[in-house]
Amino acid sequence: MSAAPIAPPVSAPENTATSLISRLRDLVNPLTAGIVAVIVVCACVAVWLVSGHLPVGIVLGILIAAVAGVALLGMFAFTGETDILSGEGFQASDIVGALGEPAAVAAFDGHVLAVNPAWSDAGGGAKRLPQGEYAPALFVALREAKAQGTGRALVRLGGFDYEMVVSRLGEDLVLVRAASQGVLGNGLMLKHENPPTVQDDVFLPEVTETHKADLPEAVMDAFAEAAPFGAALVMGDDLFAARIKDFNTVFAALTEQVPDKLTGMAFGDLVTENSRAALTEKLVTHKSGPFDISLNVKSERALQIYVSHVSGGYSLYLFDVSEQKKLEQTLVQSQKMQAIGQVAGGMAHDFNNLLTGFKFRNDQLLLNHPLGDPSYEDLNGIRQIIARAEDLVRNLLAFARKQTVKRVTLNVGEMVSEAEVLLRRLVREDVKLETEYGRNLPNVHVDKGQMEMVMMNLVVNARDAMRAQGGGKVNIRAASQTQDEAKDYGWPEAPAQGAALIEVSDTGPGIPPEILAQVFEPFFTTKPLGEGTGLGLSTVHGIIAQAGGHIQIVSPPGKGATFRIFLPVWIEAEKPEADAKPEPAAKPVPKDLSGVGRILFVEDEQIVRGIAAHLLRQRGYEVLEAEDGEEALAIIEAEEGRFDLLISDVIMPGMDGPSMLKLARPILGDVPVMFISGYAESEFSDLLEAEQNISFLPKPLDIKTLAERVKEQLAA
Numbered sequence: 001m002s003a004a005p006i007a008p009p010v011s012a013p014e015n016t017a018t019s020l021i022s023r024l025r026d027l028v029n030p031l032t033a034g035i036v037a038v039i040v041v042c043a044c045v046a047v048w049l050v051s052g053h054l055p056v057g058i059v060l061g062i063l064i065a066a067v068a069g070v071a072l073l074g075m076f077a078f079t080g081e082t083d084i085l086s087g088e089g090f091q092a093s094d095i096v097g098a099l100g101e102p103a104a105v106a107a108f109d110g111h112v113l114a115v116n117p118a119w120s121d122a123g124g125g126a127k128r129l130p131q132g133e134y135a136p137a138l139f140v141a142l143r144e145a146k147a148q149g150t151g152r153a154l155v156r157l158g159g160f161d162y163e164m165v166v167s168r169l170g171e172d173l174v175l176v177r178a179a180s181q182g183v184l185g186n187g188l189m190l191k192h193e194n195p196p197t198v199q200d201d202v203f204l205p206e207v208t209e210t211h212k213a214d215l216p217e218a219v220m221d222a223f224a225e226a227a228p229f230g231a232a233l234v235m236g237d238d239l240f241a242a243r244i245k246d247f248n249t250v251f252a253a254l255t256e257q258v259p260d261k262l263t264g265m266a267f268g269d270l271v272t273e274n275s276r277a278a279l280t281e282k283l284v285t286h287k288s289g290p291f292d293i294s295l296n297v298k299s300e301r302a303l304q305i306y307v308s309h310v311s312g313g314y315s316l317y318l319f320d321v322s323e324q325k326k327l328e329q330t331l332v333q334s335q336k337m338q339a340i341g342q343v344a345g346g347m348a349h350d351f352n353n354l355l356t357g358f359k360f361r362n363d364q365l366l367l368n369h370p371l372g373d374p375s376y377e378d379l380n381g382i383r384q385i386i387a388r389a390e391d392l393v394r395n396l397l398a399f400a401r402k403q404t405v406k407r408v409t410l411n412v413g414e415m416v417s418e419a420e421v422l423l424r425r426l427v428r429e430d431v432k433l434e435t436e437y438g439r440n441l442p443n444v445h446v447d448k449g450q451m452e453m454v455m456m457n458l459v460v461n462a463r464d465a466m467r468a469q470g471g472g473k474v475n476i477r478a479a480s481q482t483q484d485e486a487k488d489y490g491w492p493e494a495p496a497q498g499a500a501l502i503e504v505s506d507t508g509p510g511i512p513p514e515i516l517a518q519v520f521e522p523f524f525t526t527k528p529l530g531e532g533t534g535l536g537l538s539t540v541h542g543i544i545a546q547a548g549g550h551i552q553i554v555s556p557p558g559k560g561a562t563f564r565i566f567l568p569v570w571i572e573a574e575k576p577e578a579d580a581k582p583e584p585a586a587k588p589v590p591k592d593l594s595g596v597g598r599i600l601f602v603e604d605e606q607i608v609r610g611i612a613a614h615l616l617r618q619r620g621y622e623v624l625e626a627e628d629g630e631e632a633l634a635i636i637e638a639e640e641g642r643f644d645l646l647i648s649d650v651i652m653p654g655m656d657g658p659s660m661l662k663l664a665r666p667i668l669g670d671v672p673v674m675f676i677s678g679y680a681e682s683e684f685s686d687l688l689e690a691e692q693n694i695s696f697l698p699k700p701l702d703i704k705t706l707a708e709r710v711k712e713q714l715a716a
Helices: 012-027 030-051 056-077 081-087 092-097 117-121 132-148 249-255 273-283 322-368 376-399 412-424 448-465 483-489 513-518 536-546 606-618 629-638 657-668 703-715
Strands: 103-107 112-115 150-157 160-169 173-181 230-235 243-247 291-293 303-310 313-320 407-411 431-436 443-447 472-481 499-506 550-554 562-568 598-602 622-626 645-649 673-677 694-698
Touching: 030 056, 092 103, 092 112, 103 117, 132 150, 132 160, 132 173, 132 303, 132 313, 230 249, 249 313, 273 291, 322 376, 322 606, 322 703, 407 412, 407 448, 412 431, 412 443, 412 448, 412 472, 412 499, 431 448, 443 448, 443 562, 448 472, 448 499, 448 536, 472 483, 483 499, 483 562, 536 550, 536 562, 598 606, 598 629, 606 622, 606 703, 622 629, 629 657, 645 657, 645 703, 657 673, 673 703, 694 703
Parallel strands: 431 472, 598 622, 598 645, 645 673, 673 694
Antiparallel strands: 103 112, 103 173, 150 160, 160 173, 230 243, 230 313, 291 303, 303 313, 407 443, 472 499, 499 562, 550 562
């Protein structure tokens, strides 16, 4: 329910007479009396000098003319903005000064006549009402105020958004109040209680239901005709049955109608059926907008409409908000992917701990039940299941960009050539695989296994997409691009050194436009139930992002899909020449995994900690356990740092592994430290820049790998 409109004065002649009497009263003062006296004396002297005598009638005539002239001069020649407002029955400075919230009195053309200090402090010091992107909403609010007495709009004032309540004052003025602070960027009117109606017997006339303002005349003004948004005037009681009477060129362009045909057309014929029903529900709220609307047009524009009542019909204002909607969708998609990535990373971390416990137990049982034992086949089957679970965890971590990577410098052409042998085994006879790459291709710094996984996922997806049409062709192309070429081709943030392009295209049916934005979401798949996990493309997206690259999809309807992978060109840093040193002999892999030494094992997951400590004790080590960083520090202090090796998880409740090590290093001295984690080493490597004698072992672990690394560290 909107605030009661402030009606204009009931009787304009009465206000005018009152104003004139008030001004005459103000003119009666010594100054004006002196001016009149001087004028009368001078005029009488002039008449006497000319005619030689001075009749009483002439003196009275001169006196009356002088008084009238001074009165008219005072009332009209020196009338200021305060006098104009007073002529309407108001005192602007007193009105806005009595309000605590930012307020201003302005004309309907947006010219500001008076403001209060709160308006100036809020940043509204301009001579006009706020303009720019908020002008359409404010324009509609002014029209509503002129028609109905009050209007509302969400408008930026200074550095904040406010809901402006526009109330009509007289025939030509409005009171604009920043009634409450708005919510930035939501594009919706606030749903708070209506502000109290301004009432003051001195300045504002009493409002009654019988004196509400009449609706304005239904005409298209010059501002609407030249506006950069669509404007139209429709006549009729029902909005959708109303006929279009007048419109501007932008309205015709947005509705994609010929101007001659548009005149007289029912507005409902332009609106889709679903949008018509939604708009009908919104109009019941008695708000003017903005409302989302869909028109029967070929172009896919995002449009919003404002609806304002006029005499005998409606004024419509149509705005193209396509760019704004695209930005909103991009932001929402980015936030959703980030949130899912955090969840996926956390799930993978916890699952890694469970898999480590499974592997430890299974490896121990395999040692007790070797090949030939009746239980060996079952235990080996469990190991294969664990390996499949590890692949799933790696996919989750790749999507979350927290996978452990081993990057090497590879030539793009050689990488595609080596992957081609593997990829040909994946395609069927009805699918032809072609590769296209030349010489002198750039190097990239990536994980080779991950890049093979990327190409494998894309080729398998292309193969499955072409199954229904009986086969087709998959093409893998590698090329080198400069920064400008990469930007033009689809990577706006291409680095200065240029990019290496790997393009995987197929001749399948392509990806429908309605699902194109969803293909990189985890667990989204178009394959039948049981044939896809929905993690393939999300894994590809995570791997490319973790490598510092970019992936783009191009899929014209019915012409197949093309995945463009951009990777930054790797430039080797020049190193100063140094004396050649003999290559150190490779360390032999220890056959005997037993050993001697004191180990502190820090792990918050009891399953991993308990089993690992037990297995290490079986191999001759003395192992002390701690469930978090605080307990580990207490043990180190109690033992005075007498340990040969510290094994610690990285992410733990409370104090993490790197923070614990920094506090414990003065006590431990040069004791080697082995960190274990399901996250990539790069996630926490910056926390260990100043540390020495550090190694890293990714989860999930197996007992053989753990025992080998422990013996290597103690031997070093």
